[in-house]
Amino acid sequence: MAAENLLRTEALTKTYAMGDIHVHALRGIDLEIRKGEFIAIMGASGSGKTTFMNLLGCLDKPTSGSYTLDGVDVHHMDDSAITQVRNRKIGYVFQSFYLLPRTTALENVELPLLYSQHVHARDRHQKSLHALETVGLADRAKHFPNQLSGGQQQRVAIARAIVNDPVFLLADEPTGNLDTRTSVEIMAFFQKLHAAGKTIILVTHEFDISQYASRIITFRDGRIISDVPNPTPHNAEQDLQKLPRLDPEEEE
Amino acid sequence: MSVPGIIRIALKSLMRNKTRTFLTMLGIIIGVAAVITMIAIGQGAKKVVDDQISSMGTNVIMVMSNFTNTQNTARQAAGTGNTLEEEDVPAIRSQVQGVLYTSPVYNTFGQLKYGSNNWRGRIMGVDVEYFLIRDMKIDSGDLFYSSEVENGAKVCVLGKTVADNLFGGVDPVGKIIRIRNIPFTVKGVLKSKGQNMMGSDQDDVVLAPYTTTATRLMGHRWRFLTIMVSAESKDRIPLVQQDILNLLQARHRGTTSEDFSVSSQTEVAEAANTVSNTMTILLASIAGISLLVGGIGIMNIMLVSVTERIKEIGIRMAVGAGKRDVLLQFIIEAVTISILGGLIGIALGWGASEFLGKSMDWSVAVTPWSIFLSVGFSCAIGIFFGWYPARKAANLNLIDALRYE
Ligand SMILES: Nc1ncnc2c1ncn2[C@@H]1O[C@H](COP(=O)(O)OP(=O)(O)OP(=O)(O)O)[C@@H](O)[C@H]1O
Ligand SMILES: [Mg+2]
Numbered sequence: 001m002a003a004e005n006l007l008r009t010e011a012l013t014k015t016y017a018m019g020d021i022h023v024h025a026l027r028g029i030d031l032e033i034r035k036g037e038f039i040a041i042m043g044a045s046g047s048g049k050t051t052f053m054n055l056l057g058c059l060d061k062p063t064s065g066s067y068t069l070d071g072v073d074v075h076h077m078d079d080s081a082i083t084q085v086r087n088r089k090i091g092y093v094f095q096s097f098y099l100l101p102r103t104t105a106l107e108n109v110e111l112p113l114l115y116s117q118h119v120h121a122r123d124r125h126q127k128s129l130h131a132l133e134t135v136g137l138a139d140r141a142k143h144f145p146n147q148l149s150g151g152q153q154q155r156v157a158i159a160r161a162i163v164n165d166p167v168f169l170l171a172d173e174p175t176g177n178l179d180t181r182t183s184v185e186i187m188a189f190f191q192k193l194h195a196a197g198k199t200i201i202l203v204t205h206e207f208d209i210s211q212y213a214s215r216i217i218t219f220r221d222g223r224i225i226s227d228v229p230n231p232t233p234h235n236a237e238q239d240l241q242k243l244p245r246l247d248p249e250e251e252e
Numbered sequence: 253m254s255v256p257g258i259i260r261i262a263l264k265s266l267m268r269n270k271t272r273t274f275l276t277m278l279g280i281i282i283g284v285a286a287v288i289t290m291i292a293i294g295q296g297a298k299k300v301v302d303d304q305i306s307s308m309g310t311n312v313i314m315v316m317s318n319f320t321n322t323q324n325t326a327r328q329a330a331g332t333g334n335t336l337e338e339e340d341v342p343a344i345r346s347q348v349q350g351v352l353y354t355s356p357v358y359n360t361f362g363q364l365k366y367g368s369n370n371w372r373g374r375i376m377g378v379d380v381e382y383f384l385i386r387d388m389k390i391d392s393g394d395l396f397y398s399s400e401v402e403n404g405a406k407v408c409v410l411g412k413t414v415a416d417n418l419f420g421g422v423d424p425v426g427k428i429i430r431i432r433n434i435p436f437t438v439k440g441v442l443k444s445k446g447q448n449m450m451g452s453d454q455d456d457v458v459l460a461p462y463t464t465t466a467t468r469l470m471g472h473r474w475r476f477l478t479i480m481v482s483a484e485s486k487d488r489i490p491l492v493q494q495d496i497l498n499l500l501q502a503r504h505r506g507t508t509s510e511d512f513s514v515s516s517q518t519e520v521a522e523a524a525n526t527v528s529n530t531m532t533i534l535l536a537s538i539a540g541i542s543l544l545v546g547g548i549g550i551m552n553i554m555l556v557s558v559t560e561r562i563k564e565i566g567i568r569m570a571v572g573a574g575k576r577d578v579l580l581q582f583i584i585e586a587v588t589i590s591i592l593g594g595l596i597g598i599a600l601g602w603g604a605s606e607f608l609g610k611s612m613d614w615s616v617a618v619t620p621w622s623i624f625l626s627v628g629f630s631c632a633i634g635i636f637f638g639w640y641p642a643r644k645a646a647n648l649n650l651i652d653a654l655r656y657e
Contacts, residue, residue: 059570060651080574087572098567098654102268114257115572121257160571 005071006035006168006199007056012065013222014051025051027222028065033201035167038194038233040210041203043219049203050172052219056201057092057170058082070167087116091161093171097153099145105132105156106141112164119164131159135189151182158189168199175209181243187212188236212236258577262584269557276553277593279546280633284597284626285604286539291622292605294532296615301528305521307445307454309386311352311486312517313493315344315479315500318510336477336500336512338462341379343503344481348495350488355382357478358465364458365430366418373414375431375458377465378480385482393425393440401461406468408436411455412444434468436460489516536622543626546593547633554586554641565645566653579646586638587631594630598623 014026025048033039041049054060055067058074067074069085077085086092099108109128113119119127132138135155145153154174161169171190175183183206191212194200202213210216211234218226266273317335338356345354358377363370380398382388396407408431415424424438436458445454460469483492493514500512558565565578602618609616 054651057570059654080576083569083572083574086570092570094570094654098563098570100564100567111568112571114261115568115574115577117254164572 004035006033006037007070008032008068009055010066010068012052012055012067013063014048014055014060015063024222026055026062029222029224031217031224031227033168033199035199036194036197037199037201037215038190038213039201039215039217040213040230041201041217041219042205042207042210045205047219048222049219051222053170053172053201053203057090058086059092083115087112088118088164089167091164091166091169093154093157093161093169093174095173095176097145097150097157099153099156099160101145104142104144105137105148105159108145108156109159109163111160116164128159128163131163132156134162135159151178151185154178154182154186155189158186162193162198166198168201169193171200171202173203173205175204175206181240183209184236184239184243188240191233191236208234255580258580259584262581262588265561265581266585266588272553272557273589276550277589277596279549280543280590280593280630281546281597281600283539283543283546284594284630285601286542287536287626287629288598288601288618288622289604289608289616290535290539291532291625292601292616292618293608293614294528294535295617295619295622296609297531298525298528299617300615301524302521304446305517305524307387308517308520309482311483311489312385313481313483313489313496314513314515315340315481315496316513316515317476318513336479338466338477340477340500340503341479343499344479344496347499348481348492350484350492350495351481352484353381353385353480353482355379355385355480356462357382357480358462358470358476359478360465360470362432362469363430364414364418365433366424366427369418369420371414371417373411373456373458375460375465375469377460377462377469379462382459382480385480388445389443390440391443392423393438396439396461401463404463404467405461406434406436406464407439408458408460409440409442410438411442411453411457411459413453413455414458415441431458431460432469436464483516486518489518540629543629543633547590547637550586550589550633551637551641554582554638555644557585558582558641558645561645562648562653562656565648566650566656569648569650570654575646578648579642582642582645583635583638586642587634590630590634590638591627594627597630598626601626 009029009031012026012029012031013024016023016025029052041052043049051060055062058069061075070089074082074085099105100111106125106128109131110124113124113127129138129141132141135158137152137155137159140148140152140156145156148156154177158171158174161171169190175186178186187209190200190202200213202209204210211230213230214233215227215229217224315336341354341356345351355378360375360377361372362375364373365371376382379401380395383395390409391412393409395409396405399405400407408429410418410424418424418429419427424441427438428435429438430436442455442459481492481496483489493516496514497509497512501507501509504511568578605616605618608614
């Protein structure tokens with residue numbers, strides 16, 4: 001399938017200035033990603049993965065280089081257009097969830113819809129509930145983040161990322177804080193979303209996790225050192241069957 | 253996103269911090285309540301003054317000799333002809349346009365006696381039109397007539413205070429009292445007028461025909477006449493005043509306009525109004541300062557809440573909130589606090605004014621403009637003091653905000 005290009009970066013760099021010291025977090029990234037890919041980004045700590053993800057997610061701006069998203073150069077977009085892109089095209093899943101405290105799971109999932117011009121108030125509830133169902137947490141809609149386990153919080157965060165039906169999903173170490181079984185569960189969601197046509201870019205430290213993706217990119221010192229396809233990705237759903245159930249809370 | 257949506261978000265976040273919201277509001281509540289109450293007190297005082305001024309009568313003009321302008325006393329004054337004379341009264345009446353009523357007035361003090369009861373009171377010698385000028389009503393009995401004035405009849409009408417003190421419970425009408433040992437028949441008792449602006453009792457007075465007063469009660473030398481005039485309408489007062497002055501100068505040779513004073517009730521009213529307005533402004537500005545402090549309180553809390561919610565702002569922006577959305581949210585939060593505080597403040601201030609009015613027997617008047625003023629002011633405070641923290645929130649760098657711990 002000759003899928004069209006979703007995004008392309010050329011000579012993308014990011015330098016953090018800390019007083020006199022300049023940290024070259026990214027030293028020129030050239031990358032093309034097509035629609036429907038499931039990519040795992042690996043690399044040592046400090047190699048620039050999060051920095052790169054932040055640029056892809058339009059959370060931050062590059063020092064130099066270009067980033068073309070859906071045929072549009074992000075550099076030429078103004079603040080409000082970038083806000084629109086963040087809201088409409090990108091779903092971001094953070095390593096530390098970033099749910100609003102004292103706000104129910106459902107309200108957290110509703111958040112992107114609140115800031116979206118395209119969603120009517122009456123659809124908001126429906127859509128959010130549906131997203132929560134997708135991640136299997138419909139029964140926790142009224143719970144606050146501090147009443148949820150880490151895995152559940154991450155699933156709420158994923159529901160929030162997909163609720164606005166984004167073009168692609170960015171996940172920065174979504175399983176970094178989770179146990180093996182919960183991690184595989186999360187990966188099963190991603191594979192399901194991928195099967196449904198979503199483009200997914202995921203950062204991980206764990207080799208096992210990267211094996212669920214269909215393309216694996218490795219960073220070192222702000223550069224890409226390898227970019228290989230994974231023709232035989234593992235199936236998370238099947239792996240889940242083999243794993244013992246450890247977490248009794250997940251049973252109910 | 254839509255403004256109603258942001259209002260919802262702002263209200264929710266206020267609800268999430270009820271105590272903080274309320275404490276912030278408290279500054280505005282107290283400020284607005286203070287402004288309303290202070291203005292109510294000031295305006296109440298003004299109303300009292302206004303009522304008292306109108307109790308003086310309608311469109312009243314007072315004509316007096318200015319003895320103080322000549323070096324010596326009355327004797328010299330009489331010599332130079334700057335003393336008012338009884339003949340001036342009919343002259344004013346017939347020669348000045350726009351005059352409605354006139355009355356000569358002699359003022360004196362004297363011992364009043366009924367049986368064994370004594371009272372020292374003010375005695376005024378007046379013509380019958382005086383009652384019309386001063387808008388005096390009879391409570392029991394009757395006023396005296398023109399014929400009695402012409403004949404110099406020994407009759408009088410008592411103010412309520414005098415009647416109460418001389419007669420106790422007895423009906424004074426038809427009784428004979430002694431004024432400076434001269435017997436006068438009491439024809440009637442006046443309706444109470446209460447205190448005047450200067451706090452003296454307007455009911456502590458005996459009114460007798462000016463003819464009788466002049467001949468029987470006052471020595472020739474000490475007979476100083478004032479003339480009371482009422483103008484046909486308020487607009488005519490300045491003209492009538494000027495005409496009277498001109499007439500008097502013409503009638504009394506060798507006098508200047510300095511020798512007579514022709515003052516009107518409007519002038520008194522204006523002077524009194526200036527005083528009470530100054531008082532209102534003073535009270536309101538003191539209260540306004542507390543409103544300002546309340547506003548700074550809002551800014552303070554909003555700033556704290558921006559810092560406290562940096563991460564929240566980052567999360568909101570990461571999922572698609574724009575600068576404008578964040579700006580609006582924080583401004584709406586500030587404005588909501590100040591408007592809600594303003595409304596509660598109005599209710600509280602209103603209540604406090606009524607309470608003061610009842611319990612302290614003060615005259616208070618809650619005016620619509622003081623309500624508009626404080627509502628407008630509290631909105632302005634919300635926007636003004638909410639702006640800076642809101643700007644600060646909206647200009648946060650997204651990544652820094654997300655990473656903030
Ligand atoms: N805001 C910042 N200011 C200064 N330096 C930064 C900032 N963010 C990242 N860096 C530096 O940039 C480099 C890349 O950081 P980045 O967070 O992208 O690494 P990473 O690959 O995500 O690491 P990890 O696997 O530990 O999350 C690091 O050396 C880091 O110290
Ligand atoms: Mg990272």
